[in-house]
Amino acid sequence: MKRLIVEILILLSLLVLWGVSCHKNKEIKNVDIIYVDRLSTINMMCEFDSTYYYTGNQGIYSNNKCVLSTNGNSLICTNNSTLFVYADKEITGYDKSLSPICKYELPKEATKFAVSDNEIFYIDTVGKYHVLDIATLKDKKEVETEKIKENIIVYHYTDFLICEDLTDCSISAFFDNNKVASSVKDYSKHFVYLSDNCLIHTSTTNTSTIYLYKTVLYDTTNDNTIELPTGYGIVSLFPVNNDLIFIGSEYPLDPHLDFKMSYNLKYHQSDCIVTVNIDDYKVTNTRFTKKHEKIVYADNKKAVTYYNGEYLTYSLDKWEVIDSQSADEIQDGGSYTFESCGDYIFVFDDNSGELLNTINVA
Numbered sequence: 001m002k003r004l005i006v007e008i009l010i011l012l013s014l015l016v017l018w019g020v021s022c023h024k025n026k027e028i029k030n031v032d033i034i035y036v037d038r039l040s041t042i043n044m045m046c047e048f049d050s051t052y053y054y055t056g057n058q059g060i061y062s063n064n065k066c067v068l069s070t071n072g073n074s075l076i077c078t079n080n081s082t083l084f085v086y087a088d089k090e091i092t093g094y095d096k097s098l099s100p101i102c103k104y105e106l107p108k109e110a111t112k113f114a115v116s117d118n119e120i121f122y123i124d125t126v127g128k129y130h131v132l133d134i135a136t137l138k139d140k141k142e143v144e145t146e147k148i149k150e151n152i153i154v155y156h157y158t159d160f161l162i163c164e165d166l167t168d169c170s171i172s173a174f175f176d177n178n179k180v181a182s183s184v185k186d187y188s189k190h191f192v193y194l195s196d197n198c199l200i201h202t203s204t205t206n207t208s209t210i211y212l213y214k215t216v217l218y219d220t221t222n223d224n225t226i227e228l229p230t231g232y233g234i235v236s237l238f239p240v241n242n243d244l245i246f247i248g249s250e251y252p253l254d255p256h257l258d259f260k261m262s263y264n265l266k267y268h269q270s271d272c273i274v275t276v277n278i279d280d281y282k283v284t285n286t287r288f289t290k291k292h293e294k295i296v297y298a299d300n301k302k303a304v305t306y307y308n309g310e311y312l313t314y315s316l317d318k319w320e321v322i323d324s325q326s327a328d329e330i331q332d333g334g335s336y337t338f339e340s341c342g343d344y345i346f347v348f349d350d351n352s353g354e355l356l357n358t359i360n361v362a
Helices: 002-024 259-263
Strands: 032-036 045-048 051-056 059-062 065-069 075-079 082-087 090-094 100-105 110-115 119-124 129-133 144-147 152-156 160-165 170-175 178-183 191-194 198-202 211-216 223-227 232-240 243-250 271-277 282-288 294-298 302-307 310-315 320-326 335-341 344-349 355-360
Touching: 032 232, 032 259, 032 294, 045 075, 045 335, 051 075, 051 344, 075 110, 082 110, 090 110, 110 178, 119 160, 119 178, 129 160, 152 198, 160 191, 170 191, 178 191, 191 232, 243 259, 243 294, 271 294, 294 335
Parallel strands: 032 335
Antiparallel strands: 045 051, 051 059, 059 065, 075 082, 082 090, 090 100, 110 119, 119 129, 144 152, 152 160, 160 170, 170 178, 191 198, 198 211, 211 223, 232 243, 243 271, 271 282, 294 302, 302 310, 310 320, 335 344, 344 355
């Protein structure tokens, strides 16, 4: 009798362990995983005075608490000791105690914006950019222009460098060599990096193979060209220190499906990461994920993916898993956006807008 009881207990223990293992490794396939890199989150999320703020319904939030109410949708950015919030054609600057210290009325609605000591940059609802003198709020007209290629122009303002492709209306604003805002229409070129020495941009993105061009500004007759993996569309492309990071997703097998359907694990084939050294302009790493494994963070040292109910951290040099943690907040049928800022990934529920998880990637 005792032996029978022991055998039953052992069997029950094995069943429990099997159930836990199945739950942990349950593959969720009907879910949207959307990754937004730190450049694209500039007007959505920022770190200010060691606190992370993000835009939400009718206001600015921190840790799911509304700290500043706004009229309608809002945008956010920082500059030195000021937090700037845009809503309804108005930019308000706040100090570290979130007390308003300045206010600027814009002549048009903005979709992207940035503020420097001397100027306000913004892109309006029809995709045109404006640079205002911060003292007068009037458009700056007389600026130095530099023709990089036949249709690519760089405009030199006091604080901002604006790169524009006149053919496909792609616009990017750079401040201290960092991209602070951009507007890219479907299939347009992406301006990735601009310094005193070079411009790096993509080809148009309506082809199966996307090319990455580096143009030396003092010799624009020649381009250094890198061919990115064929069949992978752009998820994000951004600099980290002296490297460029390309994150791509493979187009769905069904040719009738849009590229964005690759965000849904049901149609997902593979993601890839390509690391390019800016100086020698050579590919230093090319890595591919498994089917249903989505990249949710990357820098030039590591990458984090969502796969099979877990977040997996890989080293880029050897593509080995160096850490893992449970992703219990990801549920079948849901849609989630991953925004990276500072040393963290922030996981948002697309339906409720709620912040579900904060993952340290330092």
